[in-house]
Amino acid sequence: MIEVIGLTKRYGGKTAVDDLSFTVRPGHVTGFLGPNGAGKTTTLRVILGLDAPTSGAATVGGVLFGSHRRGLHHVGALLDAQQVHGGRSATAHLTALARSNGIGRRRVAEVLAEVGLTDAAHRRVGGFSLGMKQRLGIAAALLGDPPVLMFDEPINGMDPEGVRWVRHLFRRLAAEGRTVFLSSHLMTEMEHTADHLVVIGQGRLIAAEPLRVFADRGTRRRVTVRTPQTAVLAAALTAAGATVDTAPDHLAVRGLSAERVGALAFTNAVELHELTTRTTSLEEAFMEITAGHADHLAGSR
Numbered sequence: 409m410i411e412v413i414g415l416t417k418r419y420g421g422k423t424a425v426d427d428l429s430f431t432v433r434p435g436h437v438t439g440f441l442g443p444n445g446a447g448k449t450t451t452l453r454v455i456l457g458l459d460a461p462t463s464g465a466a467t468v469g470g471v472l473f474g475s476h477r478r479g480l481h482h483v484g485a486l487l488d489a490q491q492v493h494g495g496r497s498a499t500a501h502l503t504a505l506a507r508s509n510g511i512g513r514r515r516v517a518e519v520l521a522e523v524g525l526t527d528a529a530h531r532r533v534g535g536f537s538l539g540m541k542q543r544l545g546i547a548a549a550l551l552g553d554p555p556v557l558m559f560d561e562p563i564n565g566m567d568p569e570g571v572r573w574v575r576h577l578f579r580r581l582a583a584e585g586r587t588v589f590l591s592s593h594l595m596t597e598m599e600h601t602a603d604h605l606v607v608i609g610q611g612r613l614i615a616a617e618p619l620r621v622f623a624d625r626g627t628r629r630r631v632t633v634r635t636p637q638t639a640v641l642a643a644a645l646t647a648a649g650a651t652v653d654t655a656p657d658h659l660a661v662r663g664l665s666a667e668r669v670g671a672l673a674f675t676n677a678v679e680l681h682e683l684t685t686r687t688t689s690l691e692e693a694f695m696e697i698t699a700g701h702a703d704h705l706a707g708s709r
């Protein structure tokens with residue numbers, strides 16, 4: 409379990425994380441979402457003890473991460489896949505890490521196999537693609553068989569097969585009872601991977617809840633009507649309580665069902681060329697919710 413309690417991190421005059429509190433529970437894949445610059449990496453760095461908080465705290469398994477002597481047994485993390493020594497082989501890189509955490513060589517071969525890098529084990533990491541470096545970073549995170557795993561944008565640079573593999577791996581790790589925490593700025597990446605979400609904007613918490621609840625919160629039905637008589641219909645719909653966006657040849661209607669829109673068109677003798685209901689996607693819901701939050705913050709600072 410990861411607990412972030414009233415965490416604030418300032419860099420000079422810049423507040424990267426602002427009184428943030430949330431809990432990440434075992435047995436789930438939790439997505440950590442926010443637009444670029446929202447404060448995700450900063451939060452992960454504080455959880456890992458790489459940065460000191462300005463105020464508040466972050467604990468892993470109830471204690472500050474820095475107090476674990478052999479860290480890899482407690483938390484496995486991948487923050488930046490590019491930060492590896494290019495001159496070393498994958499095996500050498502992992503062996504050095506393993507040794508400093510009291511982990512045997514056999515485990516190195518195991519994690520390389522787990523991430524599909526056995527054939528590349530003795531190649532220099534400098535020649536690896538970003539996707540392969542992500543796999544290597546994931547292997548390093550798995551070395552100590554830790555109960556808590558954290559990954560910053562782990563899907564970046566992976567091909568479709570890699571994305572499918574990594575999603576499956578994360579779900580399996582969570583099913584084994586581990587805490588799996590993944591950051592991303594793209595909701596589409598989380599939609600098929602995470603079951604819980606922590607959403608932040610400008611360093612502040614926007615939502616911490618099951619993905620399904622977040623989706624329902626943002627999901628709205630919109631009715632699109634194409635008609636040559638937009639003005640007449642828009643007036644009738646607005647009078648009936650709908651919110652209407654008018655374009656030259658169609659209306660986007662919120663707040664009324666397609667049946668009601670059709671009935672109002674009929675009673676007002678409006679000719680219709682199209683009447684469709686559209687449900688906003690999770691990505692659109694995320695954009696709407698985070699954009700709203702950013703506006704609110706911009707106004708309050």
Ligand SMILES: Nc1ncnc2c1ncn2[C@@H]1O[C@H](COP(=O)(O)OP(=O)(O)OP(=O)(O)O)[C@@H](O)[C@H]1O
Nearest residue numbers: 419422424442443444445446447448449450451593
């Ligand atoms: N070492 C630093 N010094 C100064 N400002 C920083 C530092 N690290 C982060 N920031 C600022 O803090 C804010 C949050 O950055 P952070 O990298 O945590 O966001 P993020 O959500 O991970 O974004 P991204 O998706 O772009 O990686 C940004 O405005 C960033 O410029």
